[in-house]
Amino acid sequence: MEFSFDINQLFPERVSILDQTIVAGPKSALRPDLQAHIATVIDELGRASAKAQQLPAAITSASKLQTQRHQLYLLKDRESNGGRGVVVGFLKVGYKKLFLLDRQGEHVEAEPLCVLDFYIAENMQRHGYGLELFDFMLQxxxxxxxxxxxxxxxxxxxxxLAxxxxxxxxxxQANNFVVYEGFFLNRSGSP
Ligand code: ACO
Structure with missing residues (x-):
């Protein structure tokens, strides 16, 4: 995903972690023009993800990120677009209180880390970028x-995932969330 501004200037690392402050860590006091560019990138990614999933509206946007306690991992490729870099995709996670059913149908209350949105640019899918991003988040x-x-x-x-x-x-489950057998086996109790 290409932009008119320099992606490498905006996101120095291959994977950036964005949160309520837009850029997590010491760079959160970014210049307003750079903050606006970051918001443009997040909004564009959110729209593309919603389109790819045929959702009626984006579930990821800069304004949503600023009001929710979620974390967004953004992957870029430094070399493309004449050295200005391209955005490859993103993965958004956050904790949610959930009422789940175990294999026996017993109710279990939990607050796991959830994958809320995940998108790799169409022309870059099935090249291992999703795995790179997901593994980064797990680490x-x-x-x-x-x-x-x-x-x-x-x-x-x-x-x-399979x-x-x-x-x-x-x-x-009785809700929209998907969990796997080991979720219940390996739980140490409360979050
Ligand atoms: N059809 C079926 N399986 C696919 C496809 C596809 N078009 N694309 C990726 N996969 C799965 C397959 O298991 C594939 O392995 P295979 O090629 O051997 O069949 C594997 O992912 C490839 O792994 P990566 O290359 O690491 O994955 P990728 O970079 O494509 O990222 C992702 C995976 C994020 C799901 C990407 O395909 C994508 O953005 N899809 C469109 C948006 C989407 O569906 N996002 C998930 C929303 S749900 C949520 O976020 C909770």
Whole structure:
């Protein structure tokens, strides 16, 4: 995904972590024009993800990110677009209080880290970028994918989880979240 401004100037790292402050960490006091460019990138990614998932409206935008306690991992490629860099995709996660059903149909209350949105630019899908981003997040959170919950995962994402993390089959739920057997086996109790 190309932009008229320099992506490498905006996001020095290959993976950037954005949150309520737009850019997590010491760079949160960014110049207003750079903040506006970051907001443009997030809004564009959110729109593209919604379109890819055929959602009626974007679930990710800069204004939403500023009001929710979510974290967005953004992956860029430094070399493309004449050295200005391109945005490859993003992964958004956050904690949610959920009422889940275990394999026996017993109610379990939990507050797991959930994957809320995930998108790799169309022309870059199936090249391993999604896996790179997901693995980065797992390392950053020091978490195993089986301990996470997945909000309304698309068929592509379900296939991704089965392929890379052997996550299949899921435990049926009464809500839109998908969890896997190990979620209940490995729980240490409250979050
Ligand atoms: N059809 C079926 N499976 C796919 C497809 C596809 N078009 N694209 C990726 N996958 C799955 C497959 O398991 C594939 O393995 P395979 O090629 O051997 O079949 C595997 O992902 C490839 O892994 P990566 O290359 O690391 O994944 P990628 O970079 O494509 O990222 C993602 C995966 C994020 C799901 C990407 O395909 C995408 O953006 N899809 C459109 C948006 C979307 O569906 N996002 C998930 C929303 S649900 C949520 O966020 C909770």
């Amino acid at each position: 950053h959170k020091n978490l195993e994918p089986v301990l996470m919950a997945y909000d309304r995962p698309s068929p592509k994402f379900l296939s991704f 392929k890379h993390y052997c996550l299949t089959p899921s435990v049926p």
